[in-house]
Amino acid sequence: MSDLFHWGILTDNADPYLRTLFVYRTNMEKFTSELASLTSHQVPQWFDGAKFGIFVHWFPSTIPAFAPVSDDPFTLAAEKGEHEAFTESPYSEWYWNSLQTPGSTVALHHTEKYGDQPYDDFVPQFFEASKGWQPERWGDLFAASGAKYCVMGTKHHDGVLLWPSDTPNPHKGSQWTSTRDIVGECAEAVRSQGMRFGVYYSGGIDWTFQGLGIDGWSALYNAIPQDDVYHAYVDAHYRELISRYSPDVLWNDIGYPGFGAGAADLFAHFYNTNPEGVVNDRFDFLGVMQGSAHADFVTPEYTTTPPMEGKKFEVCRGIGTSFGYNEQQNDLSYATSTELIHMLVNIVAAGGNFLLNVGPMASGEIPWIQQERLLAIGQWLRINGAAIYASTPHEDSQLTTSDGDTVRLTRGADGSTYVVVLGRPHTNIVSIKDLPTGDTYLLGYDKQLSRIGDDVILPYRPDSSPAFTLRIQ
Numbered sequence: 001m002s003d004l005f006h007w008g009i010l011t012d013n014a015d016p017y018l019r020t021l022f023v024y025r026t027n028m029e030k031f032t033s034e035l036a037s038l039t040s041h042q043v044p045q046w047f048d049g050a051k052f053g054i055f056v057h058w059f060p061s062t063i064p065a066f067a068p069v070s071d072d073p074f075t076l077a078a079e080k081g082e083h084e085a086f087t088e089s090p091y092s093e094w095y096w097n098s099l100q101t102p103g104s105t106v107a108l109h110h111t112e113k114y115g116d117q118p119y120d121d122f123v124p125q126f127f128e129a130s131k132g133w134q135p136e137r138w139g140d141l142f143a144a145s146g147a148k149y150c151v152m153g154t155k156h157h158d159g160v161l162l163w164p165s166d167t168p169n170p171h172k173g174s175q176w177t178s179t180r181d182i183v184g185e186c187a188e189a190v191r192s193q194g195m196r197f198g199v200y201y202s203g204g205i206d207w208t209f210q211g212l213g214i215d216g217w218s219a220l221y222n223a224i225p226q227d228d229v230y231h232a233y234v235d236a237h238y239r240e241l242i243s244r245y246s247p248d249v250l251w252n253d254i255g256y257p258g259f260g261a262g263a264a265d266l267f268a269h270f271y272n273t274n275p276e277g278v279v280n281d282r283f284d285f286l287g288v289m290q291g292s293a294h295a296d297f298v299t300p301e302y303t304t305t306p307p308m309e310g311k312k313f314e315v316c317r318g319i320g321t322s323f324g325y326n327e328q329q330n331d332l333s334y335a336t337s338t339e340l341i342h343m344l345v346n347i348v349a350a351g352g353n354f355l356l357n358v359g360p361m362a363s364g365e366i367p368w369i370q371q372e373r374l375l376a377i378g379q380w381l382r383i384n385g386a387a388i389y390a391s392t393p394h395e396d397s398q399l400t401t402s403d404g405d406t407v408r409l410t411r412g413a414d415g416s417t418y419v420v421v422l423g424r425p426h427t428n429i430v431s432i433k434d435l436p437t438g439d440t441y442l443l444g445y446d447k448q449l450s451r452i453g454d455d456v457i458l459p460y461r462p463d464s465s466p467a468f469t470l471r472i473q
Contacts, residue, residue, distance in 0.1 A: 046148075055357035058360045062092075062126065062360065067095065086216060092322045092324040093324035097207065101215065151200050154183050159202075165237060167237060184245060198251055199241050203252045203282075211224070279294070280314070289308065298312070300313060312352070342467065346422075349393060349410055384468075386414070387443070396409050408422065414473075415473070418470070419435065441473075
């Protein structure tokens with residue numbers, strides 16, 4: 001270990017404890033809770049270059065596994081109003097909240113299937129179902145998808161803890177705490193594949209404290225407990241997660257007690273423990289937008305539009321219209337592999353990361369339809385990954401083929417220009433106006449291509465791939 005410290009070398013595959021100890025010793029108490037200190041933290045290369053990560057929502061709501069299948073909540077709110085977006089939420093992990101509205105789709109379903117059974121009964125059923133979970137299968141799948149990091153849910157809005165915490169829920173006790181270290185086993189499974197590991201935690205909403213029955217944006221805001229008791233509870237959990245699992249990402253949701261102000265001390269502690277860690281904007285979303293609070297990256301949801309110019313962003317969404325598993329969904333309500341690959345390219349070309357969620361069933365098994373999508377992305381990345389990983393936005397970010405297909409450009413880590421065509425040409429000739437000049441190659445094919453003006457002559461018509469990539473050097 002002394003040699004590692006002497007030379008300052010610890011790889012991503014090194015023991016997380018050693019890596020944490022190393023960075024702590026070499027960066028001891030560098031950061032303080034002052035905003036100027038926190039904003040001096042730079043987004044690490046590993047996160048900026050990773051581009052693609054896996055989000056996991058696996059909670060007791062997978063027992064009923066039910067939600068209306070519709071548009072995402074933001075589209076619902078715009079088209080039908082915020083009351084509809086919350087009480088008829090397509091997010092199955094919001095089941096307990098939707099259940100509070102008499103006559104809602106969830107309430108009617110629950111009465112028909114479960115009668116007056118409370119949500120509490122789903123918690124021990126979930127823990128029992130999860131006993132057969134095989135985390136190494138997750139690790140294998142996530143690695144095969146081409147993802148470089150995983151963010152695992154540790155506590156969602158129902159307050160159930162997926163690790164054997166030393167700080168149990170004061171209202172529900174030990175029955176709300178997993179005796180199996182689900183978080184730790186997931187961390188081990190993904191790290192064994194060379195991936196980074198992060199934790200999701202709902203700091204703003206915990207329905208065992210208050211706020212159940214959210215039916216609009218103001219109710220969502222008012223549901224965040226701001227008292228010292230809840231603040232201490234959340235802070236204890238975060239520090240425990242940092243100490244036990246050495247996460248590289250703190251992915252908070254909805255808000256943070258103390259109107260976000262209490263997060264500054266936590267950030268300083270986290271950075272002094274792991275300077276290569278990152279925190280998202282959902283500790284204090286409005287503060288980050290106004291410049292009065294810190295975040296390494298912002299988190300648009302179910303949209304590919306960057307919300308803040310010049311700020312690192314990470315798009316999150318489910319493969320379908322829910323984060324948690326919803327057994328009502330079928331192939332028609334899931335995004336296709338082509339759509340997901342195009343999303344990834346568009347997000348990366350704009351400088352962002354794509355955090356794509358999987359929603360396992362109660363047993364921990366990831367539905368085949370979701371696995372299929374991940375494997376298709378991985379297959380595409382194995383050929384085209386040079387245009388994605390460690391890339392930066394190109395000055396000419398978007399062009400169009402003569403067939404009308406969108407073309408996105410990135411600058412690769414090797415200095416080459418990568419040109420990703422989001423479509424299939426009608427022939428083996430693709431014509432792109434204003435295409436940069438230089439020696440041109442097709443990824444997956446070794447020989448240089450011929451070019452005549454705007455036309456690039458391909459060795460074959462790439463009609464089996466959702467997108468193909470040219471490399472220009």
